[in-house]
Amino acid sequence: MEINHQRRQFLAGTTLAGLGVAAATVTGLALAQQPADRIIKITSKRFEFTPNRIDLKKNQPVVFELTALDVTMGFNAPDFHVRADMVPGTVSRIRFTPDKAGEFTFLCDIFCGSGHEDMSGTIVVT
Amino acid sequence: MGNNLKRRDFLKLAGLGGAVFASGLAGWPGAAAAQAGIAHDDFFFVQLSDSHWGFEGAAINPDAHGTLQKAVAAVNSLAQQPDFVVFTGDLTHTTDNPVERRRRLSEFKDITAQLKVKTLHFLPGEHDAALDNGKAYREFFGDTHYTFDHQGLHFIVLDNVSDPAAKLGDAQLAWLAADLESQPADARIVVFAHRPLFDLYPQWDWATTDGARAVALLMPHANVTVFYGHIHQENHQMTGHIAHHAAQSLIFPLPAPGSQAKRTPLPWDTTQPYHGLGFREVETRRRDLPDLITELPVNGA
Numbered sequence: 001m002e003i004n005h006q007r008r009q010f011l012a013g014t015t016l017a018g019l020g021v022a023a024a025t026v027t028g029l030a031l032a033q034q035p036a037d038r039i040i041k042i043t044s045k046r047f048e049f050t051p052n053r054i055d056l057k058k059n060q061p062v063v064f065e066l067t068a069l070d071v072t073m074g075f076n077a078p079d080f081h082v083r084a085d086m087v088p089g090t091v092s093r094i095r096f097t098p099d100k101a102g103e104f105t106f107l108c109d110i111f112c113g114s115g116h117e118d119m120s121g122t123i124v125v126t
Numbered sequence: 127m128g129n130n131l132k133r134r135d136f137l138k139l140a141g142l143g144g145a146v147f148a149s150g151l152a153g154w155p156g157a158a159a160a161q162a163g164i165a166h167d168d169f170f171f172v173q174l175s176d177s178h179w180g181f182e183g184a185a186i187n188p189d190a191h192g193t194l195q196k197a198v199a200a201v202n203s204l205a206q207q208p209d210f211v212v213f214t215g216d217l218t219h220t221t222d223n224p225v226e227r228r229r230r231l232s233e234f235k236d237i238t239a240q241l242k243v244k245t246l247h248f249l250p251g252e253h254d255a256a257l258d259n260g261k262a263y264r265e266f267f268g269d270t271h272y273t274f275d276h277q278g279l280h281f282i283v284l285d286n287v288s289d290p291a292a293k294l295g296d297a298q299l300a301w302l303a304a305d306l307e308s309q310p311a312d313a314r315i316v317v318f319a320h321r322p323l324f325d326l327y328p329q330w331d332w333a334t335t336d337g338a339r340a341v342a343l344l345m346p347h348a349n350v351t352v353f354y355g356h357i358h359q360e361n362h363q364m365t366g367h368i369a370h371h372a373a374q375s376l377i378f379p380l381p382a383p384g385s386q387a388k389r390t391p392l393p394w395d396t397t398q399p400y401h402g403l404g405f406r407e408v409e410t411r412r413r414d415l416p417d418l419i420t421e422l423p424v425n426g427a
Contacts, residue, residue, distance in 0.1 A: 114222050
Protein backbone atom coordinates (compact mmCIF):
# COMPACT_ATOMS: atom_id res chain seq x y z
CA MET A 1 0.00 0.00 0.00
CA GLU A 2 2.75 2.41 0.86
CA ILE A 3 4.30 4.32 -2.02
CA ASN A 4 7.95 4.80 -2.57
CA HIS A 5 9.03 6.78 -5.59
CA GLN A 6 12.57 5.54 -5.41
CA ARG A 7 11.30 1.98 -5.59
CA ARG A 8 9.27 2.73 -8.69
CA GLN A 9 12.29 4.29 -10.36
CA PHE A 10 14.39 1.31 -9.37
CA LEU A 11 11.87 -1.06 -10.89
CA ALA A 12 11.76 1.03 -14.06
CA GLY A 13 15.52 0.97 -14.23
CA THR A 14 15.56 -2.77 -13.74
CA THR A 15 13.16 -3.15 -16.63
CA LEU A 16 15.22 -0.91 -18.85
CA ALA A 17 18.36 -2.88 -18.11
CA GLY A 18 16.88 -5.85 -19.92
CA LEU A 19 15.93 -3.94 -23.05
CA GLY A 20 17.76 -2.59 -26.09
CA VAL A 21 18.96 1.01 -26.24
CA ALA A 22 16.16 2.17 -28.55
CA ALA A 23 13.46 0.65 -26.41
CA ALA A 24 15.07 2.06 -23.31
CA THR A 25 15.02 5.52 -24.80
CA VAL A 26 11.33 5.36 -25.64
CA THR A 27 10.40 3.92 -22.28
CA GLY A 28 12.58 6.42 -20.53
CA LEU A 29 10.85 9.30 -22.27
CA ALA A 30 7.48 7.88 -21.33
CA LEU A 31 8.53 7.60 -17.69
CA ALA A 32 9.87 11.10 -17.70
CA GLN A 33 6.54 12.42 -18.92
CA GLN A 34 4.48 10.43 -16.39
CA PRO A 35 3.26 12.75 -13.65
CA ALA A 36 4.19 11.96 -10.08
CA ASP A 37 1.45 10.78 -7.80
CA ARG A 38 -0.55 13.57 -6.33
CA ILE A 39 0.24 14.06 -2.65
CA ILE A 40 -2.46 15.13 -0.23
CA LYS A 41 -1.43 16.19 3.24
CA ILE A 42 -3.99 15.46 5.94
CA THR A 43 -3.70 16.48 9.56
CA SER A 44 -5.81 15.61 12.54
CA LYS A 45 -6.41 17.21 15.87
CA ARG A 46 -9.14 16.64 18.35
CA PHE A 47 -11.74 16.36 16.84
CA GLU A 48 -11.33 17.17 13.17
CA PHE A 49 -9.48 16.31 10.02
CA THR A 50 -7.99 18.99 7.79
CA PRO A 51 -9.12 18.88 5.08
CA ASN A 52 -12.34 17.06 5.84
CA ARG A 53 -13.27 16.87 2.17
CA ILE A 54 -10.89 15.26 -0.28
CA ASP A 55 -11.61 15.46 -4.02
CA LEU A 56 -10.09 12.70 -6.12
CA LYS A 57 -10.26 11.45 -9.68
CA LYS A 58 -11.25 7.90 -10.40
CA ASN A 59 -8.31 5.67 -11.35
CA GLN A 60 -5.76 8.36 -10.54
CA PRO A 61 -3.41 7.28 -7.77
CA VAL A 62 -2.79 9.56 -4.85
CA VAL A 63 -0.62 9.54 -1.77
CA PHE A 64 -2.05 10.59 1.58
CA GLU A 65 0.51 12.00 3.99
CA LEU A 66 -1.01 11.75 7.44
CA THR A 67 0.05 13.24 10.70
CA ALA A 68 -1.62 14.07 14.00
CA LEU A 69 -1.13 17.40 15.72
CA ASP A 70 -2.09 16.35 19.25
CA VAL A 71 -2.99 12.73 20.04
CA THR A 72 -2.85 9.47 18.11
CA MET A 73 -5.75 9.11 15.72
CA GLY A 74 -6.74 6.58 13.10
CA PHE A 75 -7.50 7.43 9.48
CA ASN A 76 -9.88 4.89 8.01
CA ALA A 77 -11.65 4.91 4.64
CA PRO A 78 -13.44 1.56 4.79
CA ASP A 79 -14.81 1.68 1.25
CA PHE A 80 -11.25 1.59 -0.09
CA HIS A 81 -9.76 -0.55 2.69
CA VAL A 82 -7.38 2.29 3.42
CA ARG A 83 -6.32 2.96 6.98
CA ALA A 84 -3.32 4.10 8.97
CA ASP A 85 -2.51 5.38 12.40
CA MET A 86 -1.91 9.11 12.61
CA VAL A 87 0.83 9.63 15.16
CA PRO A 88 2.09 12.99 16.39
CA GLY A 89 5.58 13.72 15.11
CA THR A 90 5.52 11.16 12.32
CA VAL A 91 4.13 11.07 8.80
CA SER A 92 2.25 7.99 7.61
CA ARG A 93 1.95 7.56 3.86
CA ILE A 94 -0.76 5.64 2.07
CA ARG A 95 -0.91 5.27 -1.69
CA PHE A 96 -4.11 4.15 -3.26
CA THR A 97 -6.10 4.48 -6.44
CA PRO A 98 -9.81 5.15 -6.08
CA ASP A 99 -11.54 2.68 -8.33
CA LYS A 100 -15.10 3.92 -7.98
CA ALA A 101 -16.88 7.24 -8.13
CA GLY A 102 -19.07 8.67 -5.42
CA GLU A 103 -18.93 10.10 -1.93
CA PHE A 104 -17.29 7.98 0.74
CA THR A 105 -16.81 8.48 4.47
CA PHE A 106 -13.46 8.49 6.18
CA LEU A 107 -13.33 8.52 9.94
CA CYS A 108 -11.15 8.41 13.00
CA ASP A 109 -11.18 4.83 14.26
CA ILE A 110 -9.16 5.33 17.43
CA PHE A 111 -11.34 6.65 20.25
CA CYS A 112 -9.80 10.02 21.01
CA GLY A 113 -12.19 11.84 23.33
CA SER A 114 -15.56 13.46 23.74
CA GLY A 115 -15.84 14.58 20.12
CA HIS A 116 -14.53 11.40 18.57
CA GLU A 117 -17.82 10.25 17.12
CA ASP A 118 -18.17 13.41 15.07
CA MET A 119 -14.69 13.10 13.62
CA SER A 120 -15.14 12.16 10.01
CA GLY A 121 -14.82 13.51 6.49
CA THR A 122 -15.77 12.79 2.92
CA ILE A 123 -13.79 11.53 -0.04
CA VAL A 124 -15.43 12.66 -3.26
CA VAL A 125 -14.38 10.71 -6.35
CA THR A 126 -15.39 11.94 -9.80
CA MET B 127 -38.97 -20.14 35.38
CA GLY B 128 -42.16 -22.09 35.30
CA ASN B 129 -44.81 -19.86 33.83
CA ASN B 130 -43.70 -18.14 30.65
CA LEU B 131 -47.11 -18.00 29.08
CA LYS B 132 -48.50 -16.13 32.02
CA ARG B 133 -45.59 -13.73 31.91
CA ARG B 134 -46.06 -13.02 28.22
CA ASP B 135 -49.79 -12.68 28.72
CA PHE B 136 -49.06 -10.10 31.38
CA LEU B 137 -46.91 -8.12 28.95
CA LYS B 138 -49.68 -8.20 26.40
CA LEU B 139 -52.43 -7.33 28.83
CA ALA B 140 -50.36 -4.54 30.34
CA GLY B 141 -50.02 -3.01 26.92
CA LEU B 142 -46.25 -3.21 26.94
CA GLY B 143 -46.49 -4.55 23.44
CA GLY B 144 -42.92 -5.66 22.93
CA ALA B 145 -41.92 -6.88 19.52
CA VAL B 146 -41.02 -10.53 19.63
CA PHE B 147 -38.13 -11.97 17.68
CA ALA B 148 -38.47 -15.71 17.54
CA SER B 149 -35.10 -17.09 16.59
CA GLY B 150 -32.96 -16.13 19.49
CA LEU B 151 -30.87 -18.68 21.27
CA ALA B 152 -29.93 -21.57 19.05
CA GLY B 153 -29.69 -25.17 20.02
CA TRP B 154 -31.06 -25.09 23.50
CA PRO B 155 -30.58 -27.31 25.33
CA GLY B 156 -27.25 -28.71 24.29
CA ALA B 157 -27.04 -32.45 24.02
CA ALA B 158 -23.84 -32.43 26.03
CA ALA B 159 -25.53 -30.65 28.87
CA ALA B 160 -28.40 -33.10 28.74
CA GLN B 161 -25.98 -36.00 28.83
CA ALA B 162 -24.23 -34.43 31.78
CA GLY B 163 -27.51 -34.60 33.64
CA ILE B 164 -27.74 -30.88 34.25
CA ALA B 165 -31.23 -29.95 35.33
CA HIS B 166 -32.42 -27.29 32.91
CA ASP B 167 -35.40 -25.09 33.30
CA ASP B 168 -36.71 -22.25 31.23
CA PHE B 169 -35.34 -18.91 32.21
CA PHE B 170 -34.96 -15.44 30.87
CA PHE B 171 -32.57 -12.60 31.27
CA VAL B 172 -32.80 -8.92 30.47
CA GLN B 173 -30.35 -6.98 28.32
CA LEU B 174 -30.00 -3.24 28.83
CA SER B 175 -27.54 -1.21 26.85
CA ASP B 176 -26.11 2.18 26.09
CA SER B 177 -27.58 4.28 28.88
CA HIS B 178 -24.86 6.94 28.39
CA TRP B 179 -25.36 8.30 31.90
CA GLY B 180 -24.10 11.89 31.88
CA PHE B 181 -25.27 12.68 28.36
CA GLU B 182 -26.65 16.18 27.89
CA GLY B 183 -28.76 17.25 24.93
CA ALA B 184 -32.34 18.36 25.32
CA ALA B 185 -33.14 18.07 21.62
CA ILE B 186 -32.01 14.45 21.68
CA ASN B 187 -33.36 13.37 25.03
CA PRO B 188 -34.94 15.96 27.35
CA ASP B 189 -35.19 13.26 30.03
CA ALA B 190 -31.54 12.27 29.97
CA HIS B 191 -31.47 12.45 33.74
CA GLY B 192 -34.44 10.16 34.13
CA THR B 193 -34.51 7.59 31.35
CA LEU B 194 -32.23 5.08 33.05
CA GLN B 195 -34.37 5.21 36.17
CA LYS B 196 -37.44 4.56 34.03
CA ALA B 197 -35.78 1.50 32.57
CA VAL B 198 -34.93 0.24 36.04
CA ALA B 199 -38.54 0.77 37.07
CA ALA B 200 -39.79 -1.00 33.96
CA VAL B 201 -37.63 -4.05 34.70
CA ASN B 202 -38.72 -4.00 38.33
CA SER B 203 -42.35 -3.96 37.21
CA LEU B 204 -42.07 -7.16 35.19
CA ALA B 205 -44.49 -9.73 36.52
CA GLN B 206 -41.66 -12.17 36.83
CA GLN B 207 -38.13 -11.09 37.43
CA PRO B 208 -35.33 -12.23 35.17
CA ASP B 209 -32.61 -14.54 36.39
CA PHE B 210 -30.11 -11.79 35.71
CA VAL B 211 -29.61 -8.49 33.95
CA VAL B 212 -26.74 -7.75 31.62
CA PHE B 213 -25.63 -4.25 30.59
CA THR B 214 -23.82 -4.35 27.28
CA GLY B 215 -21.71 -1.24 27.57
CA ASP B 216 -21.72 2.53 27.31
CA LEU B 217 -23.09 2.68 30.80
CA THR B 218 -21.86 6.27 30.88
CA HIS B 219 -21.30 8.98 28.31
CA THR B 220 -17.69 9.73 27.65
CA THR B 221 -15.90 12.57 29.33
CA ASP B 222 -12.29 13.68 29.06
CA ASN B 223 -12.29 14.34 32.82
CA PRO B 224 -11.29 11.25 34.84
CA VAL B 225 -12.97 12.58 37.99
CA GLU B 226 -16.23 13.15 36.14
CA ARG B 227 -15.92 9.69 34.55
CA ARG B 228 -15.80 8.11 38.00
CA ARG B 229 -18.70 10.24 39.21
CA ARG B 230 -20.83 9.03 36.32
CA LEU B 231 -19.85 5.40 36.85
CA SER B 232 -20.68 5.72 40.54
CA GLU B 233 -24.07 7.26 39.86
CA PHE B 234 -24.85 4.62 37.27
CA LYS B 235 -23.98 1.91 39.76
CA ASP B 236 -26.20 3.47 42.42
CA ILE B 237 -29.16 3.70 40.04
CA THR B 238 -28.86 0.14 38.79
CA ALA B 239 -28.52 -1.09 42.37
CA GLN B 240 -32.22 -0.27 42.60
CA LEU B 241 -33.03 -3.24 40.39
CA LYS B 242 -34.86 -5.98 42.23
CA VAL B 243 -32.64 -8.49 40.49
CA LYS B 244 -29.32 -8.58 42.23
CA THR B 245 -27.45 -10.72 39.74
CA LEU B 246 -26.04 -8.10 37.40
CA HIS B 247 -23.41 -8.53 34.72
CA PHE B 248 -21.67 -5.51 33.25
CA LEU B 249 -19.31 -4.85 30.41
CA PRO B 250 -17.86 -1.57 29.22
CA GLY B 251 -18.45 0.42 26.09
CA GLU B 252 -15.88 2.70 24.51
CA HIS B 253 -17.50 5.66 26.27
CA ASP B 254 -16.71 4.04 29.61
CA ALA B 255 -13.30 2.62 28.93
CA ALA B 256 -11.50 3.71 25.78
CA LEU B 257 -9.83 6.82 27.18
CA ASP B 258 -8.16 5.08 30.12
CA ASN B 259 -8.03 1.47 28.86
CA GLY B 260 -10.78 0.54 31.28
CA LYS B 261 -9.05 1.69 34.46
CA ALA B 262 -11.98 3.61 35.99
CA TYR B 263 -14.49 1.01 34.82
CA ARG B 264 -12.58 -1.77 36.59
CA GLU B 265 -12.58 0.21 39.82
CA PHE B 266 -16.37 0.00 39.87
CA PHE B 267 -17.27 -3.17 38.00
CA GLY B 268 -14.23 -5.43 37.95
CA ASP B 269 -12.92 -7.37 35.00
CA THR B 270 -13.86 -6.27 31.52
CA HIS B 271 -13.87 -9.79 30.12
CA TYR B 272 -14.94 -12.94 31.94
CA THR B 273 -17.19 -15.96 31.76
CA PHE B 274 -20.02 -17.34 33.82
CA ASP B 275 -22.37 -20.27 33.60
CA HIS B 276 -26.09 -20.33 34.20
CA GLN B 277 -28.60 -23.14 33.80
CA GLY B 278 -26.20 -25.10 31.64
CA LEU B 279 -25.40 -22.23 29.29
CA HIS B 280 -21.91 -20.82 29.03
CA PHE B 281 -21.74 -17.02 28.87
CA ILE B 282 -18.66 -15.21 27.56
CA VAL B 283 -18.24 -11.49 28.12
CA LEU B 284 -15.82 -9.86 25.69
CA ASP B 285 -14.15 -6.46 25.86
CA ASN B 286 -13.74 -4.87 22.43
CA VAL B 287 -13.59 -1.30 23.71
CA SER B 288 -10.82 -0.80 26.28
CA ASP B 289 -8.34 -0.69 23.45
CA PRO B 290 -9.20 2.65 21.80
CA ALA B 291 -8.52 1.02 18.43
CA ALA B 292 -11.52 -1.27 19.04
CA LYS B 293 -9.46 -4.43 19.26
CA LEU B 294 -9.95 -7.51 21.37
CA GLY B 295 -6.21 -7.99 21.19
CA ASP B 296 -4.00 -11.06 21.05
CA ALA B 297 -4.12 -11.76 24.78
CA GLN B 298 -7.92 -11.72 25.00
CA LEU B 299 -8.25 -13.78 21.85
CA ALA B 300 -5.87 -16.38 23.31
CA TRP B 301 -7.97 -16.36 26.49
CA LEU B 302 -11.11 -16.85 24.39
CA ALA B 303 -9.55 -19.71 22.46
CA ALA B 304 -8.55 -21.46 25.68
CA ASP B 305 -12.01 -21.02 27.14
CA LEU B 306 -13.70 -22.37 24.04
CA GLU B 307 -11.41 -25.39 24.00
CA SER B 308 -12.80 -26.31 27.39
CA GLN B 309 -16.34 -26.35 26.01
CA PRO B 310 -17.91 -29.25 24.12
CA ALA B 311 -18.62 -28.59 20.47
CA ASP B 312 -22.35 -28.47 21.09
CA ALA B 313 -22.22 -26.36 24.22
CA ARG B 314 -24.76 -23.58 24.40
CA ILE B 315 -22.67 -20.45 24.26
CA VAL B 316 -23.88 -16.89 24.63
CA VAL B 317 -21.49 -14.03 23.96
CA PHE B 318 -21.93 -10.50 25.25
CA ALA B 319 -19.96 -7.66 23.70
CA HIS B 320 -20.40 -3.96 23.18
CA ARG B 321 -19.41 -3.55 19.56
CA PRO B 322 -20.52 -5.88 16.80
CA LEU B 323 -17.96 -8.60 16.25
CA PHE B 324 -18.54 -8.42 12.50
CA ASP B 325 -18.33 -5.52 10.05
CA LEU B 326 -21.86 -4.20 10.39
CA TYR B 327 -21.01 -0.76 9.03
CA PRO B 328 -17.35 0.22 9.46
CA GLN B 329 -18.04 3.62 7.88
CA TRP B 330 -19.71 4.50 11.18
CA ASP B 331 -17.24 2.59 13.32
CA TRP B 332 -19.75 -0.21 13.78
CA ALA B 333 -17.22 -3.01 13.82
CA THR B 334 -14.46 -4.61 15.87
CA THR B 335 -11.04 -4.34 14.30
CA ASP B 336 -10.13 -7.97 14.99
CA GLY B 337 -13.67 -9.24 15.53
CA ALA B 338 -13.37 -11.69 12.65
CA ARG B 339 -10.78 -13.60 14.67
CA ALA B 340 -13.26 -14.02 17.52
CA VAL B 341 -15.98 -15.15 15.14
CA ALA B 342 -13.55 -17.67 13.64
CA LEU B 343 -12.86 -19.07 17.10
CA LEU B 344 -16.58 -19.34 17.81
CA MET B 345 -17.46 -20.85 14.46
CA PRO B 346 -16.62 -24.51 15.30
CA HIS B 347 -19.25 -24.40 18.04
CA ALA B 348 -22.70 -25.26 16.81
CA ASN B 349 -24.73 -23.19 19.25
CA VAL B 350 -23.52 -19.64 19.62
CA THR B 351 -25.52 -16.45 19.98
CA VAL B 352 -24.11 -12.94 20.37
CA PHE B 353 -25.82 -10.01 22.05
CA TYR B 354 -24.31 -6.57 21.72
CA GLY B 355 -25.08 -2.84 21.90
CA HIS B 356 -23.26 0.18 20.45
CA ILE B 357 -25.57 0.88 17.52
CA HIS B 358 -28.60 2.03 19.57
CA GLN B 359 -31.17 0.02 17.67
CA GLU B 360 -32.48 -3.47 17.27
CA ASN B 361 -30.59 -5.38 14.61
CA HIS B 362 -30.33 -9.08 13.79
CA GLN B 363 -27.71 -10.56 11.52
CA MET B 364 -26.02 -13.89 10.97
CA THR B 365 -22.40 -14.79 10.37
CA GLY B 366 -22.74 -18.38 9.27
CA HIS B 367 -24.77 -20.13 11.94
CA ILE B 368 -24.01 -17.48 14.60
CA ALA B 369 -26.78 -14.99 15.32
CA HIS B 370 -25.87 -11.44 16.36
CA HIS B 371 -28.53 -9.33 18.06
CA ALA B 372 -28.03 -5.62 18.70
CA ALA B 373 -30.05 -3.92 21.42
CA GLN B 374 -31.81 -0.60 21.64
CA SER B 375 -30.34 2.22 23.69
CA LEU B 376 -31.60 3.87 26.84
CA ILE B 377 -30.68 7.40 25.77
CA PHE B 378 -31.18 8.03 22.03
CA PRO B 379 -31.72 5.97 18.90
CA LEU B 380 -29.28 6.08 16.00
CA PRO B 381 -30.20 5.80 12.31
CA ALA B 382 -30.16 2.51 10.46
CA PRO B 383 -26.73 1.63 9.11
CA GLY B 384 -25.89 3.84 6.13
CA SER B 385 -29.38 5.30 5.96
CA GLN B 386 -28.10 8.89 6.10
CA ALA B 387 -24.84 10.69 5.60
CA LYS B 388 -23.89 11.07 9.23
CA ARG B 389 -24.28 8.86 12.27
CA THR B 390 -26.17 11.53 14.17
CA PRO B 391 -28.72 10.67 16.88
CA LEU B 392 -32.34 10.70 15.87
CA PRO B 393 -34.06 13.70 17.43
CA TRP B 394 -36.56 13.37 20.23
CA ASP B 395 -40.05 12.83 18.87
CA THR B 396 -42.45 14.90 20.98
CA THR B 397 -45.38 12.93 19.57
CA GLN B 398 -43.77 9.67 20.68
CA PRO B 399 -41.60 10.32 23.73
CA TYR B 400 -38.97 7.63 24.31
CA HIS B 401 -39.59 6.21 20.87
CA GLY B 402 -36.74 3.95 19.84
CA LEU B 403 -35.54 3.42 23.38
CA GLY B 404 -35.96 0.18 25.21
CA PHE B 405 -34.60 -3.05 26.55
CA ARG B 406 -35.09 -6.69 25.79
CA GLU B 407 -35.92 -9.95 27.41
CA VAL B 408 -34.21 -13.08 26.16
CA GLU B 409 -36.09 -16.20 27.03
CA THR B 410 -34.70 -19.67 26.69
CA ARG B 411 -37.08 -22.56 26.51
CA ARG B 412 -36.71 -26.27 26.59
CA ARG B 413 -36.33 -28.80 23.83
CA ASP B 414 -37.80 -27.92 20.50
CA LEU B 415 -39.57 -24.74 21.49
CA PRO B 416 -38.19 -21.59 19.86
CA ASP B 417 -36.41 -19.16 22.10
CA LEU B 418 -37.72 -15.65 22.20
CA ILE B 419 -36.32 -12.16 22.20
CA THR B 420 -38.86 -9.59 23.27
CA GLU B 421 -38.20 -5.89 22.79
CA LEU B 422 -39.83 -3.70 25.40
CA PRO B 423 -40.19 0.08 25.61
CA VAL B 424 -38.23 1.94 28.21
CA ASN B 425 -41.19 3.79 29.70
CA GLY B 426 -43.62 0.89 29.75
CA ALA B 427 -46.00 2.81 27.45
